Amino acid sequence: MIDFWLAAGLLLLVALSFLLIPVLRSRRAQLEEDRTALNVALYQERVAELQTQQEEGVLDAAQMDAGRAEAARELLADTEGVAAPRVSRLGKPAPLLAAILVPVLGLGLYLHFGASDKVELTREFAQAPQSMEEMTRRLERAVAAQPxxxxxxxxxxxxxxxxxxxxxxxxxxxxxxxxxxxxxxxxxxxxxxxxxxxxxxxxxxxxxxxxxxxxxxxxxxxxxxxxxxxxxxxxxxxxxxxxxxxxxxxxxxxxxxxxxxxxxxxxxxxxxxxSGGKVAPAPVAKAGALLKVQVDLAADLKAKVQPGDSVFIFARATSGPPAPLAAKRLTVADLPATVELGDADAMMPQLKLSNFPEVQLVARISRAGKPTAGEWIGRSQPLASSTTAPQTLTIDSPDK
Structure with a gap:
């Protein structure tokens, strides 16, 4: 966390500079204003002395005018380059008060809304714990930070x-x-x-x-x-x-x-x-349905298909939902091939081969890779889902 607080401190110094620099500038301006006021007071005192000497007959009118002009030149020389005084609407205490409140409020808001504890936890979890007690403490802190x-x-x-x-x-x-x-x-x-x-x-x-x-x-x-x-x-x-x-x-x-x-x-x-009891035999699990089928392509279609065309082999219920109960996907290059369709290949858990007494085997070639539509198809006669004898399925008809 040290690098985080260093970065936060630097940002805070930048923010305070916008508040304190104008205050320092205002102090310099105030000093210049005070010096100007002193020069004006000295000018007025000099003019008053000249008037007293004129009344006493020491100076005539020409000498009086010359002395007044000389005092005016000295005043202008002393005040040359001094900017016009600016009136501060905020006053001197406001920037200093803001300089104190900004870091205090910022720290308070971060402690309330910030996530320093989560940052520290992330760093801790990046290292392997040395003991189970340390892991427990980390998890407890994680739960406290994220209830x-x-x-x-x-x-x-x-x-x-x-x-x-x-x-x-x-x-x-x-x-x-x-x-x-x-x-x-x-x-x-x-x-x-x-x-x-x-x-x-x-x-x-x-x-x-x-x-x-x-x-x-x-x-x-x-x-x-x-x-x-x-x-x-x-x-x-x-x-x-x-x-x-x-x-x-x-x-x-x-x-x-x-x-x-x-x-x-x-x-x-x-x-x-x-204790004199007998161990009851474990119930025999019902074997799921498993159909073994060999799929081949009719001889007159071999010149009309491409090796990369998709071949979808599936079983569907003859009386029931149209969705396939079990399916496998091959390519024309894999034919002839023997596949097994069983409950493990179910498309949905509630739709298994063993749940339907009679099914039909289907093999479809689809150049676009769509299982629901293609160019060529082969279908079997309805058969019991409990059939164990190997089946043969030939793709030989246009898919209409």
Whole structure:
């Protein structure tokens, strides 16, 4: 901040110069005016002496006129080059008062409306913190400087959780939800902090938060993990296994937390078996639809297309919305080609192949790269979306 205050000080000196220079000039003008007044007083005194000498008969009229002329010449010589006096409308105290008030008011306005604290925070965050405590202090200052920043509040809450301060984290996550909305992830973080703040005692509030989070997103990982922990602590081992299995499905294969989660499932299984219970088999996930199709170009069309023409391959419901359920894009140069269309290729989550019993396969060539209109097309007969046998699709007709 030193360079900032140096720059501010230089600007302040420039501003004060516009106020103080006229004051100094006015003092010099005042000195000149005082000297002129003294010269005039001396001239008047000289003229009075000459008149007294004339009355006493010492000087005659000619000598009187000569003396008066000599005094006038001396007065003109002394006042030559002196500017006409200027009248100040502001007065002398006003500029000096302004010179004092300008820096005081400027500093006060900057401290009230300025952002020196945010500038300092930006510089601090540009450097890596030396400890977790330092990071916490920075985040707390960031929240104080920007109380409406949901992002700063979120990271502060996560930091409090790593420092085993769940009560503080719960308050921060509640503020975050109020600012950013009731997003499933935020609700899950709030519920987790609240659970540990309550001494690992499950409450109606925690239940409501996890229910709301999973209703909005059944795959919300924090809520799933928390419910598994609560079930394990409550000796409801089968529930813990079920929740942790659901969580395990959401984690990528390389996620390091999978090892700890699998260990938790193993411990819950052991305790369940030790208590005389039986582990219920995990529900078999319904396999999504997957169609395998080989696409080729009719022989008489090969001379009419260009290698860079786009080829759109998609499946659409025979009875349902006209929008494609799954699609892939190739070029004519890629043909013949074999592609797979499945639920993973869904254009919209609610429109999956497995949601419709019967579909039609379509392949379209579009020189302009538009999937809805082109030059040539090929269509299959309606087939079940659960079909597993490879299909063949030939582009052989004009697209009308």
């Amino acid at each position: 409406d920043s949901a992002e700063a509040l979120y990271f502060l809450g996560r930091t409090y959780m790593t420092q085993d301060r769940p009560a503080d984290a719960a308050k921060v996550f509640e503020r975050t939800v109020n600012l950013a909305g009731r997003q499933p992830e935020l609700l899950g973080q709030w519920a987790q902090a609240q659970y540990f703040a309550d001494g690992k005692q499950w409450s109606d509030k925690t239940q409501a938060l996890t229910d709301e989070a999973l209703k909005a997103d059944p795959k919300e990982v924090t809520s799933l993990g928390l419910l598994g922990i609560a079930a394990f602590e409550g000796q409801r081992y089968q529930e813990a296994i079920d929740y942790w299995n659901r969580l395990l499905e959401q984690l990528p294969p390389e996620d390091q937390s999978r090892i700890a989660l699998q260990g938790g499932i193993a411990r819950a299984t052991e305790k369940l078996l030790a």
